[in-house]
Amino acid sequence: xxxxxxxxxxxxxxxxxxxxxxxxxxxxxxxxARTTPPPRRFLSEARFAVLAALxxxxxxxxxxxPVQIAPFLNxxxxxxxxxxxxxxxxxxxxxxxxxxxxxxxxxAKAHHDGTGFADLARPERTLVxxxxxxxxxxxxxxxxxxxxxxxxxxxxxxxxAQFYYSQPAAMxxxxxxxxxxxxxxxxxxxxxxxxxxxxxxQWKETDA
Amino acid sequence: xxxxxxxRAAEAETDPRAVNGCxxxxxxxxxxxxxxxxxxxxxxxxxxxxxxxxxxxxxxxxAEAGMSVVLFDAGPFFRPLSDFASxxxxxxxxxxxxxxxxxxxxxxxxxxxxxxxxxxxxTVHFQMVSLRFRPEWFKSRTKLGYARDWPVDWQEMWxxxxxxxxALKISGPIRYPWGPKRGRYPYRAHEVNEAGLVLARxxxxxxxxxxPTPLCTxxxxxxxxxxxxxxxxxxxxxxxxxxxxxxITYVPRAIRAGAEVRDLAMVGRVETGQDGRATGxxxxxxxxxxxQKARNVVLAGYSIETPRLMLNSAxxxxxxxxxxxxxxxxxxxxxxxxxxxxxxxxxxxxxxKGPPSMATCEHWNYVDDDPTKDFDGGYSFMSQGPLxxxxxxxxxxxxxxFGDELLTAMGKYNRMAxxxxxxxxxxxxxxxVTLADESDPLGLPRARVTYxxxxxxxxxxxxxxxxxxxxxxxxxxxxLLETSSTAHLMGGCAMGDDPETSVTDDMGxxxxxxxxxxxxxxxxxxxxxxxxxxxxxxxAARIADRIVAARNG
Ligand SMILES: Cc1cc2nc3c(=O)[nH]c(=O)nc-3n(C[C@H](O)[C@H](O)[C@H](O)COP(=O)(O)OP(=O)(O)OC[C@H]3O[C@@H](n4cnc5c(N)ncnc54)[C@H](O)[C@@H]3O)c2cc1C
Ligand code: SF4
Numbered sequence: 001x002x003x004x005x006x007x008x009x010x011x012x013x014x015x016x017x018x019x020x021x022x023x024x025x026x027x028x029x030x031x032x033a034r035t036t037p038p039p040r041r042f043l044s045e046a047r048f049a050v051l052a053a054l055x056x057x058x059x060x061x062x063x064x065x066p067v068q069i070a071p072f073l074n075x076x077x078x079x080x081x082x083x084x085x086x087x088x089x090x091x092x093x094x095x096x097x098x099x100x101x102x103x104x105x106x107x108a109k110a111h112h113d114g115t116g117f118a119d120l121a122r123p124e125r126t127l128v129x130x131x132x133x134x135x136x137x138x139x140x141x142x143x144x145x146x147x148x149x150x151x152x153x154x155x156x157x158x159x160x161a162q163f164y165y166s167q168p169a170a171m172x173x174x175x176x177x178x179x180x181x182x183x184x185x186x187x188x189x190x191x192x193x194x195x196x197x198x199x200x201x202q203w204k205e206t207d208a
Numbered sequence: 209x210x211x212x213x214x215x216r217a218a219e220a221e222t223d224p225r226a227v228n229g230c231x232x233x234x235x236x237x238x239x240x241x242x243x244x245x246x247x248x249x250x251x252x253x254x255x256x257x258x259x260x261x262x263x264x265x266x267x268x269x270x271a272e273a274g275m276s277v278v279l280f281d282a283g284p285f286f287r288p289l290s291d292f293a294s295x296x297x298x299x300x301x302x303x304x305x306x307x308x309x310x311x312x313x314x315x316x317x318x319x320x321x322x323x324x325x326x327x328x329x330x331t332v333h334f335q336m337v338s339l340r341f342r343p344e345w346f347k348s349r350t351k352l353g354y355a356r357d358w359p360v361d362w363q364e365m366w367x368x369x370x371x372x373x374x375a376l377k378i379s380g381p382i383r384y385p386w387g388p389k390r391g392r393y394p395y396r397a398h399e400v401n402e403a404g405l406v407l408a409r410x411x412x413x414x415x416x417x418x419x420p421t422p423l424c425t426x427x428x429x430x431x432x433x434x435x436x437x438x439x440x441x442x443x444x445x446x447x448x449x450x451x452x453x454x455x456i457t458y459v460p461r462a463i464r465a466g467a468e469v470r471d472l473a474m475v476g477r478v479e480t481g482q483d484g485r486a487t488g489x490x491x492x493x494x495x496x497x498x499x500q501k502a503r504n505v506v507l508a509g510y511s512i513e514t515p516r517l518m519l520n521s522a523x524x525x526x527x528x529x530x531x532x533x534x535x536x537x538x539x540x541x542x543x544x545x546x547x548x549x550x551x552x553x554x555x556x557x558x559x560x561k562g563p564p565s566m567a568t569c570e571h572w573n574y575v576d577d578d579p580t581k582d583f584d585g586g587y588s589f590m591s592q593g594p595l596x597x598x599x600x601x602x603x604x605x606x607x608x609x610f611g612d613e614l615l616t617a618m619g620k621y622n623r624m625a626x627x628x629x630x631x632x633x634x635x636x637x638x639x640x641v642t643l644a645d646e647s648d649p650l651g652l653p654r655a656r657v658t659y660x661x662x663x664x665x666x667x668x669x670x671x672x673x674x675x676x677x678x679x680x681x682x683x684x685x686x687x688l689l690e691t692s693s694t695a696h697l698m699g700g701c702a703m704g705d706d707p708e709t710s711v712t713d714d715m716g717x718x719x720x721x722x723x724x725x726x727x728x729x730x731x732x733x734x735x736x737x738x739x740x741x742x743x744x745x746x747x748a749a750r751i752a753d754r755i756v757a758a759r760n761g
Contacts, residue, residue, distance in 0.1 A: 005615035008622075024447065026216045026293040033215050058610040072297075082209035084304055084319015088311035088656070092646075126611055133608040149608070157604035165618065166296035166597035174621040176596050177440075177560055179294035181447040184437030185561040188401040193558065200556060201622060 004062070007173040008201030014171045014178030021183035022196055031168065031179075037071035042078035043098065049118040050101045057125040058160045067167045073159055087154065089147055099144060100151045106142035107132055175201055210649065211284075214301035217291040220284040221301060224472045224493060226327075231463050234456045235432040235449060237290040244466045248500050252276040255489050255502035257475045257517065260329015261744040262728030263508030264458035265372070269752035271465035275759075278468045278500060279459075280491060282509075283326035285471035286455065292447035296597040299444035302326050302333045306654070308512055309644040313660035316543055316694045323510065323697070327471050328455025330510065331741060333445050336424035337565050337590060337630075338378045339738035340369045342387055342573050348734055352576070354584035354664075355635055355734045359705045359714035360750070366390075368746035373422075376452040376745075377430050380422030386570045395427045398436060403559035404567030406625040407591040410679035416571040421590060423563055424741070425451045438562040440593055476652050478505050478521040478530055478724065486530075486724045492650050506716075508728040508748075511541055511697035515641040515730065516655040518701070531701075531718035536711050538641035540702050542735040543659065543694040545631030547669045548592065548602075549676040551685025556622045565590035565628075572675070573737045583667040585632030586737035589676060592626035599624075606691040625685060627676040630695065632737040633665045641700055696740050701730040715754040727751050 017023060040048050048070065055069040077094055090096050108117035108128050117125060131137070132148050143151075164170050171178045175198040177185065185194050193200070212218035225232050230240035246252050254270055256263045259281040267279040284301070286292065293299065304323035310316055324330035343362035344351040370391060373380075380393030397420040400408065404420070411418035425436040425446070436450040449456055463469060473493040481487045488501040507514040515538035519529035529537055573586035594602065596618070603609060603617055644656040661669075673690050680688060703726075704710025707719040716731055718724040729744045736743065 002612045002616050005612045005619055008619060024294070026290060026447065027295055030215050030293040030295050030298045058614070060611060060615070080210050081213060081300075082305035082307055082319075084307060084323060085310050085317050086307040087315050088309050089315075092307070122611075129610065153605055153608055157608065157610055158601045161600035161604045161610075161614065162597040163297060164597075165600040166595070170618075171596060173615075174596060174618050175556075176621060177558075180437070180439035180441065181292075181294045182437060184439030184448075186438070188399055188438060188561050189405060190402045190555050190557065193556075197558070198622075203623075 008203055009173065009175040009198045010202070012172050012175060012198040014168045014176070017178065017196060020196060022181070023179050024181045027179045027181065034167070037068040038075035040071065040074055043074050043101070047098055047101045048074060050105050050116070053118040053125060054104065054156060055160055057122055057129060058157060059164045060122060063169070067164060067169050069160055069163050072163060087150065090150060091146060093155070096146060096151060096155060099146055100155065103139065103142040103146070103148070104128070104132065106139035107137065110138035209305040212301070213305065214298050216293055216298060217286070220286055220291060224470070225285045226469045226471050231469055232285050232287050234287055234460060235289070237287060241460070241463060243463050243468060245468050246276060246278055248498060251501045251503050252278050253502070254504045254506055255280065255500055256506045256508055257489065258329060258508035258510065258513070258728060259327045259459060259469065260324065260454060260508065260510060260728065261331060261741055262748045263329070263506070264454040264462060265745055265748035266506060266508065266727045266752050267462040267467045268458045268465060269749065270755065271462050271467035273756040277462065278470060278502070279462060280470050280473045280475050280489070281327045281329070282474040283324070283471065285327040285469065286332070288445060288447050288449055288455070292445040294439070294441055294447065296444055296595055299333070302445055306648050308654060309646070309656040310659070311656065312639070312658040316657060316659045318512070318657065321693070321695055322543070323512065326455070327459055327469060328453045331453040332455050333443055334453070334741060335442050335564050336451060337568070337739045338373065338376070338380070338422040338424045338742050339568070339570070339588065340387065340390070341365065341736045341738060341743055342586065345734060345736045352584070356704070358733050359703055364750065365746055368749045369742060371749050372742060372745040376424050376457055377426050378422050378424055379427040381420045384422070385417035385419050386574045393422055398423060398427050398562065398566060400566045401438070401559070401562035401593070402557045403593050403625050404591040406553070406557065406680070406683045406685070407567040407569060407627060410683035411569055413682035414679055416569060418567055418569045421565050421568040423566070425563060436563065440560045440562055440564065441595065442563050443595065443598070474650060475517060476520065476650060478517060480521070480523055480526065480530065480721070484525045485721055504723045504725060506725040506727050508726070510728050511700040511730040512641055512655045512657060514726060514728055515700045516643065519643050520652055526720070531711055531720045531724055533720050534708055536702070536709065538700055539637045540635040540733070541639045541641055541657065541659065541700045542633050542635055542698040542732070544696045544735060545587070545629060545633060545661070545665060545669050545672070546693040546695040547631065547673055548626050548628035548691045548693070549673060549680050550624055550626040550689045550691065551680045552620055552687050553623050553625055553684055557625045558622050559593035559625060560595065562593065564593035567591045570738070572672070580671065583664050583671060585634065585664070585668060587629040587631035587668060587672050588737050589627045589629045589672065592628050596621060602691055606689065625680070625683070627680055629672045629676070630737060630739050631665070631668050631672055632735050634662045635699055635702070635734060636660070636662060698729050698732040698735045698740055701726050702733040703731040704733060716751045
């Protein structure tokens with residue numbers, strides 16, 4: 001297993017460019033709005049707790065103000081936002097998510113004497129999810145006919161990871177340039193970086 | 209799906225903007241340009257359904273020839289300068305997010321990676337790689353012994369590639385290493401970014417040619433378009449208008465020439481009369497179903513929506529759907545294999561800078577007798593520069609990684625480089641679009657998309673992964689990761705010479721209904737090993753000239 005992640009770009013924050021030509025009004029409006037997470041509407045409180053625990057397992061965030069993920073996924077379900085695809089082996093998203101969250105909870109309970117997913121510590125949750133990804137199920141009935149790995153990868157991981165990595169905090173920790181309109185970049189090859197990019201990463205310390 | 213998806217300019221997704229004799233001025237933040245309008249009761253010469261590659265080019269050229277044209281699109285009419293944010297989640301408003309049901313042995317993913325829903329179609333968020341077919345591919349059955357022939361001659365297509373490349377001011381190299389001589393590209397090539405130079409080093413190490421990718425974004429100012437700012441967000445829409453999408457090129461040209469555009473107008477049905485001919489369309493706009501009369505109806509909704517609309521327009525006279533007496537509508541749907549190899553590098557590549565695919569290699573499109581080539585068809589591949597959210601989706605989908613393992617892998621984002629193919633797949637009748645037994649919010653049956661790769665497709669994929677791994681390794685890549693996916697859609701309503709095996713003739717006219725036409729990517733009889741937009745555009749320009757010549761002749 002990997003140890004805790006340490007950013008190669010400590011101190012770099014794409015939000016520091018807020019008032020620079022790398023940000024336009026559209027981007028500022030969108031990011032400002034996202035600082036107020038939408039209210040819980042679609043999932044029940046219990047399922048929302050499982051979703052929140054899932055987000056915390058997929059993206060551990062040891063920071064003072066973690067990026068809110070679960071409220072946005074929940075709102076997307078409430079709004080029936082869609083992704084463009086419904087795999088025929090899967091129920092529609094708005095059925096798949098409640099079913100899958102219940103099934104993950106059932107797997108947790110089967111592994112841990114009735115303790116639900118949201119009440120487990122992160123290492124235990126991680127192991128439950130690895131078993132699900134490998135389709136080693138202890139509560140197969142809870143999944144009804146839904147393929148567990150497909151649910152886990154195509155919906156859970158993909159949507160959580162895609163959402164997180166389009167947020168400024170995630171951009172900063174990987175040294176991505178972040179919003180870049182109207183000012184893009186000038187130095188395109190490895191010979192140089194623009195002054196408004198992250199300084200070179202500290203790889204020696206972090207890259208074993 | 210329910211709009212609005214976006215936060216910024218949400219009203220553009222709920223209230224039509226091309227109304228009251230005005231359309232949005234796409235080069236302004238909030239301005240408009242005058243637009244002609246046609247009464248619904250007037251029989252216009254052409255109704256065109258879909259304002260992407262096929263529909264926009266056709267609309268502009270027919271309107272310029274003096275015909276009355278109404279161009280419909282289900283999506284919003286955006287002004288990029290004020291409506292597009294540097295934000296992946298927000299920009300999902302560009303995609304066709306209403307689900308299609310996907311099945312088959314290799315069910316494909318639909319939405320962001322292959323279907324747009326906006327005036328300008330998928331070109332609003334396409335990646336601008338602008339390649340031509342290899343000439344032999346237009347006769348791949350006769351010349352190369354696989355798949356099927358196009359009902360078109362390559363020299364004619366070559367002429368139209370030049371026309372559309374000039375209209376879009378493609379930026380490309382002076383000398384292109386593969387295929388017959390082509391004229392100079394209208395604009396000079398862009399400086400290749402580091403991600404592209406990785407491909408170049410690998411190609412040189414392996415002794416194959418490479419080239420700066422011809423790109424559909426300008427390398428110098430053009431009218432109101434500034435040169436590309438290299439912000440690298442082409443796949444979520446270009447907010448500075450450097451990208452020469454249909455939205456800022458052929459659509460304004462069509463409006464200037466007198467065409468009307470109706471945004472947020474989903475066509476649900478092509479209407480046909482007693483004699484079986486098309487009489488117009490029913491469409492949903494502003495919360496109600498409406499009707500537009502027309503002498504001709506052209507479908508340009510791309511490879512899923514065009515067949516879906518034909519099937520959804522069935523009548524007692526056309527019980528299997530329009531133009532489908534031979535059962536070919538929706539069949540021979542193709543994708544491109546989009547397999548990739550990713551590697552870590554010693555130095556920071558910072559692949560987010562510049563358009564995502566600045567270098568290309570078409571070697572395996574032009575080699576026929578190499579002993580390792582164990583498949584029909586070809587593939588090109590390009591350097592990569594996925595945005596963080598996009599790349600995280602690739603990593604998790606391929607490996608199932610999460611937690612600190614995912615954070616650590618993503619932490620190397622700036623040191624990654626990748627090579628990804630556009631791989632030809634074989635047309636197969638069982639790969640097809642049919643109607644699902646569920647409906648969208650407007651009550652229209654959704655599309656069901658059934659897809660499986662052939663053995664040949666799988667051999668091509670394996671070959672490409674081996675070759676790209678070798679190349680990426682030669683360029684210094686370590687810890688290589690292979691991923692598989694698909695991109696683009698082609699076919700579904702193939703044109704052809706034989707009414708038994710195709711849906712339209714060589715000018716996109718339905719074999720069954722002489723005033724029903726198709727003009728989009730669904731006409732493609734084969735997929736080729738290059739990105740399809742230039743071919744769809746060139747074909748549309750050709751069809752427009754044929755229609756105008758037929759009227760004048
Ligand atoms: C992410 C991405 C990257 C790409 N990159 C490249 C690239 O680098 N190079 C390249 O050559 N190609 C690329 N492509 C492919 C290219 O964009 C498409 O092949 C091309 O745009 C298809 O043209 P079209 O006219 O057939 O359909 P589209 O351009 O998709 O246009 C179809 C339009 O029809 C509308 N429509 C559909 N049904 C209806 C209806 N019933 N009523 C009203 N409107 C309707 C849709 O809203 C849409 O706007 C890319 C595509 C995507 C999605
Ligand atoms: S890289 Fe160029 S074309 Fe792409 S979004 Fe940026 S400015 Fe537009």
